[in-house]
Amino acid sequence: MAFIGSVFSPWYRWSGRRDPEDHVCINVATYGPGGRFTMTDRGRPALRQTPDRFTVGPSSLHWDGQTLVIDINEVSAPPVISRVRGQIRLTPSAVTDRELLLTPDGAHVWRPFAPVSDISVALEAPGWQWDGHGYFDANFGTRALEEDFSYWTWGRFPSLGGSTCFYDAQRLDGSSLAHGFHFAPDGAAHAIPLPDRHQFRRSLWAIRRDTRGDPGAQPRQVMNMLDAPFYSRSLVETTLGGEKTVGVHEALDLRRFRSALLKPMLAVRVPRRRNWRF
Known part of the structure; x- marks a missing residue:
């Protein structure tokens, strides 16, 4: 994930969120044996932007017209501190024209750029090379997430003829958000009738x-990917239209994230590096 205004950074929160370009980050997480997590909060000197390139210190994203090329050169957070380096290439089958307002005033927007993509991962460690089905989206906002939401879940599931995404959220004002979309390989996006919600293990x-x-349906976790006091990312199996599918699922508890007690804990995993020289 690439951030301008690193929403999960305690340093950005402690700064008053006044200068998002002084809190930029390229977050990388790998899973399974030997998995690593990198999320360094970097200052304004580390940021470079052009129409087709986004650079944060030693790492960058570059759009070459057909493929998003992500060059990674980061250091993982405790408990295992090591170099995470290599390249990821994501090639969309098409780019969609869809975006979703997460609040009525448009303060938060979800933009699924390429829900159906091919991805090639080549990181410099044993077992960190693979090709498969990829996904690319973005979120934009002018307020902190915890100012408007108490809880949300998001899921993206490969399906016959593309992929299906669900976005469910509870807002602090008592209203809720519930949307489902199917994305075809040609970029066509269609709102779909929402299947039932099913709880599974915490x-x-x-x-x-x-x-x-x-x-x-009885959804179940297939693989734990990332677990934090306020956030869960996992591979989850569910059934959609009679088809069993395994996709990426996220749950975010923003009441927990709002707690001041969490911020010092996060600072251990999200170090701050204010200066950078190219």
Whole structure:
């Protein structure tokens, strides 16, 4: 993930969120044995932007007209500190024209650029090379997430003829958000009738989790990917239109994230590097 105004950075929160370009980050997470997590909060000197390139210190994203090329050169956070280096190439089958306002005033926007993509990962460590089905989206906002939301879940599931995404959220004003979209390989996006919501086992930090599925579906976690006191990312199996599918699922508890007690804990995993010289 690439951030301008690193929303999960305690340093950005402590700064008063006045200068997003002084809190930029390229976050990388790998999973399974030997998995690493990098999320260095960098200052304005590390940021370079052009119409087709976004650079944060030693790492960058570059659009060559057909492929998003991501060059990674980061250092992972404790407990295992090591270099995470290599290249990721994401090639969309098409780029969509769809975006979703997450609040009525447009203060938060979800933009699924390429929900159906091919991805090639070549990181410099044993087992960190693979090709498969990829995804590319973005979120934009003018207010902190915790100012407007208490909880949300998001899921993206490969399906016949493309991929299906669900976005469910509870806003602090008591209203809710519930949307489902199917994305075809040609970039066509269609809102779909929402399947039922089904709860499944809480995360290791006891975050409640649910996702969409056919009547009687029993979603289950296939792989834990990232577990934090306020956030869960995992591979989840559900059933959509009679088809079993395994996709990426996220649950975010923003009431927990709002706690001041979490910020010093996050600072251990999200170091601050104010200066950079190219």
